[in-house]
Amino acid sequence: MARISLDLAHSYKPNPQQDSDYALLPLKMEFEDGGAYALLGPSGCGKTTMLNIMSGLLVPSHGKVLFDGRDVTRASPQERNIAQVFQFPVIYDTMTVAENLAFPLRNRKVPEAQIKQRVGVITEMLELSGQLNQRAAGLAADAKQKISLGRGLVRSDVAAVLFDEPLTVIDPHLKWQLRRKLKQIHHELKLTLIYVTHDQVEALTFADQVVVMTRGRAVQVGSADALFERPAHMFVGHFIGSPGMNFLPAEADGAELAVVGHRLALPAGRALPAGSLQVGIRPEYLALAAAQQPGALACSVAQVQDIGTYLMLTAKVGEHTLKARFSPETRLPSAGDTVWLQVLGEHTCYYQNEELLA
Numbered sequence: 001m002a003r004i005s006l007d008l009a010h011s012y013k014p015n016p017q018q019d020s021d022y023a024l025l026p027l028k029m030e031f032e033d034g035g036a037y038a039l040l041g042p043s044g045c046g047k048t049t050m051l052n053i054m055s056g057l058l059v060p061s062h063g064k065v066l067f068d069g070r071d072v073t074r075a076s077p078q079e080r081n082i083a084q085v086f087q088f089p090v091i092y093d094t095m096t097v098a099e100n101l102a103f104p105l106r107n108r109k110v111p112e113a114q115i116k117q118r119v120g121v122i123t124e125m126l127e128l129s130g131q132l133n134q135r136a137a138g139l140a141a142d143a144k145q146k147i148s149l150g151r152g153l154v155r156s157d158v159a160a161v162l163f164d165e166p167l168t169v170i171d172p173h174l175k176w177q178l179r180r181k182l183k184q185i186h187h188e189l190k191l192t193l194i195y196v197t198h199d200q201v202e203a204l205t206f207a208d209q210v211v212v213m214t215r216g217r218a219v220q221v222g223s224a225d226a227l228f229e230r231p232a233h234m235f236v237g238h239f240i241g242s243p244g245m246n247f248l249p250a251e252a253d254g255a256e257l258a259v260v261g262h263r264l265a266l267p268a269g270r271a272l273p274a275g276s277l278q279v280g281i282r283p284e285y286l287a288l289a290a291a292q293q294p295g296a297l298a299c300s301v302a303q304v305q306d307i308g309t310y311l312m313l314t315a316k317v318g319e320h321t322l323k324a325r326f327s328p329e330t331r332l333p334s335a336g337d338t339v340w341l342q343v344l345g346e347h348t349c350y351y352q353n354e355e356l357l358a
C-alpha cells in the first residue's frame, strides 16, 4: 500500500486561460496509507478526473503524483499497482465466480494455496460463498458487481483500490448492506480505498475522510462529523445534510451583527471582522426561542410538514427561507404565525467569501 500525494492541476484544453477551463484547479492533497476516502461532489466537479489521475489512466496537464514519495505521474495503472472497480461489472462471463476472483492473483503467479485462502476470505466477506462454482454469465447484475468488487479487493499487495460509483447498478436494499460491508472490509483488510460518489450517504457511511469537491476544487477534506459541524465552505454546508445548512446575509459591526437587517448581539466571546458575511445554521440546530431572546429572530411560519421521523418547519424572514428540524412530539406554531428561532448560538458558522471565518 502507498501514501498518495497530489500536487497538480488538470485541464482537458490545450491552452487553459481561466478557472473554468480546468477540470481540476491547482490542488495539494495527501491520501494516507490504509485510509478509506470518498471523493464526493455533484456531476462534473472533477471526481473521476482526480481518480483517473491517481490510477494512471490520465496524466495531469500540470504537476505531479507521488506514491510513497516516488514520482509516478507518467506510470501506467499496472506500474502503480492499482486495483480499480468501475460503475459496471468487469468480469469474465464464461468463468465461475471462484475463477473470476482468482484471476488477478493467477495473473501475478501467486501460489495456489494462497489464492484459495484469499478467494475464501473475499467470498465470505461478500457473501458469495454459495455461488463459488457458478458461471458468472447466469448471475444477476448485482451479484456480478459483487464479483467486480471482490476482484478489486482480492490482492493484498496493491497500492490502493479505486472505486468509481461502484454501487450504481445495485438495488437500494443491497446497496445499503454493501456500503456497510465495504467499511467492515476496510477495517479487516487495511487496504487504502478511494471511492468516488455523488451520494452523500454513501460517502459518509463508507469513508473515514470525505473530500468534498465543487467546480474543480476540493473545498474540504474531513470526517462526517467535521463536515456536518464545521463546513469549511458554504458549498459543503449546502451539499451535506438533508436539507442543507440555512444561510442568511449579515453585516458585522463590533459585538453586533445585523442579520437580514435585524440587530442581534453576538454570543459572548465571539468576535467577527467588520463587513458583509453569511450566517450558517443547520436545520437540526435551529431551535425555538422566546420572544426577544438574544440571538433569536422573529420569523413567519410558512409550512409545517410531518416527515415521519421528524417535523420540518419552513419559516420566512424577509425574503429568506429557513428550514428547521424538530422531533415529532414538538408543539409547533401553524402557518402564518410568528415564531422566534435561535439563529446565533454555539453551532452557528460565519462565512466570508464563502469560506468559514469562525
Ligand SMILES: Nc1ncnc2c1ncn2[C@@H]1O[C@H](COP(=O)(O)OP(=O)(O)OP(=O)(O)O)[C@@H](O)[C@H]1O
Binding pocket: 012, 023, 041, 042, 043, 044, 045, 046, 047, 048, 049, 050, 198
Ligand atoms: N475526456 C474529457 N475531455 C474533455 N472534458 C472532459 C473529459 N472528461 C471530463 N471532462 C470535463 O471535466 C469536468 C470534470 O469531469 P469529471 O468526469 O471528472 O467529473 P465528475 O465529478 O466525475 O462527474 P460525473 O459524476 O458526472 O462523472 C467536466 O466539466 C467534464 O465535462
